[in-house]
Amino acid sequence: MDERYRWNILVLTYISMLAFAFVFQAIPPILSLIIQELHISHTQAGLLMGLFALPGIFLSIPGGILFDLYGTRKITVFCFILMIIGTLTVIFGKTFFLLALGRTVSGVGALILAIGLPQFLAQWFNGKELGLAMGIYNTAMPLGTIISFTTLGWLGKKLGWQASVSVSGILTFVALIVFLILYKPVPPITGKPFTEKRIGLGNFKEAGISIWLVGIAWMWFNASIISFTTFGPDFFIADKGFSIEFAGFLASFVMWGSLIFSPVVGYLIDKIGFKETLIAMGGLALGVLMFFIPYATTLLIFLMALIGVSVALVPAPVFSLPSDLMKPQNLGFGFGVISTCLSVGMVVGPYAVGLIRDWTGSYNMSFGVMAGFALCVTITMLILRAPAFSKVNRKS
Numbered sequence: 001m002d003e004r005y006r007w008n009i010l011v012l013t014y015i016s017m018l019a020f021a022f023v024f025q026a027i028p029p030i031l032s033l034i035i036q037e038l039h040i041s042h043t044q045a046g047l048l049m050g051l052f053a054l055p056g057i058f059l060s061i062p063g064g065i066l067f068d069l070y071g072t073r074k075i076t077v078f079c080f081i082l083m084i085i086g087t088l089t090v091i092f093g094k095t096f097f098l099l100a101l102g103r104t105v106s107g108v109g110a111l112i113l114a115i116g117l118p119q120f121l122a123q124w125f126n127g128k129e130l131g132l133a134m135g136i137y138n139t140a141m142p143l144g145t146i147i148s149f150t151t152l153g154w155l156g157k158k159l160g161w162q163a164s165v166s167v168s169g170i171l172t173f174v175a176l177i178v179f180l181i182l183y184k185p186v187p188p189i190t191g192k193p194f195t196e197k198r199i200g201l202g203n204f205k206e207a208g209i210s211i212w213l214v215g216i217a218w219m220w221f222n223a224s225i226i227s228f229t230t231f232g233p234d235f236f237i238a239d240k241g242f243s244i245e246f247a248g249f250l251a252s253f254v255m256w257g258s259l260i261f262s263p264v265v266g267y268l269i270d271k272i273g274f275k276e277t278l279i280a281m282g283g284l285a286l287g288v289l290m291f292f293i294p295y296a297t298t299l300l301i302f303l304m305a306l307i308g309v310s311v312a313l314v315p316a317p318v319f320s321l322p323s324d325l326m327k328p329q330n331l332g333f334g335f336g337v338i339s340t341c342l343s344v345g346m347v348v349g350p351y352a353v354g355l356i357r358d359w360t361g362s363y364n365m366s367f368g369v370m371a372g373f374a375l376c377v378t379i380t381m382l383i384l385r386a387p388a389f390s391k392v393n394r395k396s
Helices: 002-024 028-038 042-070 072-092 096-124 130-137 140-159 161-182 201-207 210-238 244-251 253-271 275-291 300-312 315-325 328-360 364-384
Strands: none
Touching (some): 002 161, 028 096, 028 161, 042 072, 042 210, 042 328, 072 161, 096 130, 096 315, 096 328, 130 253, 130 315, 140 161, 140 210, 140 244, 140 253, 210 253, 210 275, 210 315, 210 328, 210 364, 244 253, 244 300, 253 275, 253 315, 275 300, 275 315, 275 364, 315 328, 328 364
């Protein structure tokens, strides 16, 4: 029964991550509407995305340890409640300050949740089709982004941007109910029980530098992608003259590749490995393609499709590597490292890109910065593949 039930756990984590995606991506499709109504700058707009991730810089590793110490159920329910409270604050906020506060509160819950979900999934699928499970799980974020970008802009235009944000709050509440119905603790057969936790400075010593390099690569990747999903719709509206509906649809192309190919990538890493190589290839392709977006005209849709394919190469290998590098009882700490680095990328990326957009008055240089972020993914993976790291810091 437990062997079959792990697929129910995959459904549970998938719906929960879908809620995360909607809460996080509720702002970019309606960013132009918020800028117009509240008269905020592009730098402030970037902060609405960055502030969502800011708490994760300080809370991700402690959050991972909390999951190790208290288990998934209590911490996850608390995270969902924070996400709902933060979303309600954004819906009823009339000033930039209240929107920023709501995004910060939502971010506290969402970023800690993003640690526990893959950790929980890794424990249930420990050594058994983990790559495939992570590949499927990592389609939740692109699916949520695609739906958000293709529907929330239209809804915001018709009913106001608050209506669009309300959708994310409703889905979060549904995810909470699904979690309470389907949750089961990790059985001893497929994972370490929560009574075997070792919390403290030993986590830092055992982790070694390899898990930090994985986290840094994830940081660069998200600095690039989140910056694009934040400002992509506004770029397509302001610089290309597209409608808000088509701009959201076009920006969603960056996630279509992940939606389609992430399970394939997950299956491949189960069969052949090469996780670091796939991540490096994805970063290189993303960097080159991202640079040409401002200059593309007739081939823009094709370029966006290629970006989607390159994006698909990164998430599943990143989320599978901690199980190679960490012992099961310390997985929470490992995913906390990755989430900390993710948060740094989500804060710094959109803020820097928005600031450069305000300074220069166009997005050309901003896309160059996004391309640079992506190329740093490849550099980081090359360091990890160096002989000094490739045969050390693996779990015993």
